[in-house]
Amino acid sequence: MERIGPLLLIEGPNHSKVPFSRSLYLDCAEKVLFDSGADPDSLVRVNQEFGIELIMNTHYHPDHTQHNYMFPHAEKWINPIEFKTARTIDGIAKSNGIYQEWGQAGIEMWKNNLPEKWINSIGEITGTYEYEIEYLFGDVKVHFLHTPGHTSGLGSPYFPDLGVVYVGDYDMTSFGPWYNGTDGDIEEFIASGKRLIDLDATTYITGHQKGIFTKQEFKTEMVKYLSIIDHRDEIIEKYARKGLSFEELTEIGIFYPENTLDVPIFKTWERSGIRKHLHRLGLTVSTKDGELIGTK
Numbered sequence: 001m002e003r004i005g006p007l008l009l010i011e012g013p014n015h016s017k018v019p020f021s022r023s024l025y026l027d028c029a030e031k032v033l034f035d036s037g038a039d040p041d042s043l044v045r046v047n048q049e050f051g052i053e054l055i056m057n058t059h060y061h062p063d064h065t066q067h068n069y070m071f072p073h074a075e076k077w078i079n080p081i082e083f084k085t086a087r088t089i090d091g092i093a094k095s096n097g098i099y100q101e102w103g104q105a106g107i108e109m110w111k112n113n114l115p116e117k118w119i120n121s122i123g124e125i126t127g128t129y130e131y132e133i134e135y136l137f138g139d140v141k142v143h144f145l146h147t148p149g150h151t152s153g154l155g156s157p158y159f160p161d162l163g164v165v166y167v168g169d170y171d172m173t174s175f176g177p178w179y180n181g182t183d184g185d186i187e188e189f190i191a192s193g194k195r196l197i198d199l200d201a202t203t204y205i206t207g208h209q210k211g212i213f214t215k216q217e218f219k220t221e222m223v224k225y226l227s228i229i230d231h232r233d234e235i236i237e238k239y240a241r242k243g244l245s246f247e248e249l250t251e252i253g254i255f256y257p258e259n260t261l262d263v264p265i266f267k268t269w270e271r272s273g274i275r276k277h278l279h280r281l282g283l284t285v286s287t288k289d290g291e292l293i294g295t296k
């Protein structure tokens with residue numbers, strides 16, 4: 001387990017790729033875990049050694065909250081914006097774009113396939129932290145930066161004295177930025193990305209894959225990462241000019257590989273993601289026939 005000062009990095013299986021993530025444990029009097037998406041056996045070992053007392057969830061997504069249930073005696077806090085959303089299955093289904101794309105029937109279908117452990121995990125969340133104020137755990141200062149875009153509430157734990165920030169799903173993966181829930185927002189994503197590179201920090205820890213970046217590395221990667229947004233715009237605009245309908249656009253594979261679009265949740269996010277780019281491009285989907293209106 002890698003250690004940065006009092007922080008232990010707990011990896012998820014397969015380089016912390018989705019459906020897992022990297023967790024942080026802050027070795028101090030309060031015994032704080034940031035996100036619970038890491039390898040469950042590693043989390044058990046950390047718990048046996050230290051006894052986790054408080055879990056801070058950066059946001060409600062299952063790859064960051066799914067092992068909360070393993071620590072029944074720990075307090076669990078999430079950001080104030082997502083506290084309510086995360087407490088109801090319907091709230092989560094709506095944030096995930098399921099209601100927007102498929103209506104109530106889609107929600108009922110989705111509910112049948114939900115992992116019970118995750119439901120228990122988010123159901124156990126008891127409280128919220130505040131953004132942008134200083135918490136002191138042991139002698140370690142922590143601020144939860146409000147970094148919306150990936151979700152509306154994503155909190156990024158920032159340790160100013162250590163020069164470390166846990167940037168969660170601003171993850172610099174080749175997939176690119178993910179803002180596909182109805183609570184995600186492209187412009188906010190870009191603004192949060194810029195805020196993070198301007199932060200007084202030397203070490204950036206992502207939730208997935210590579211993991212540790214120097215400030216310079218993070219800055220360089222962020223430029224590439226955010227440029228994927230413009231690339232998506234270009235592809236969608238090109239096809240829209242060719243006269244493709246919304247339904248046809250959702251079959252190409254702009255976010256997800258084409259051969260995975262038969263997975264209902266990927267198809268949902270492909271659709272909701274394309275809608276956001278259409279909006280950005282000033283295009284709307286005709287409610288009558290699904291044709292795109294407003295091609296410049």
Ligand SMILES: [Zn+2]
Binds near residue numbers: 064
């Ligand atoms: Zn996420």
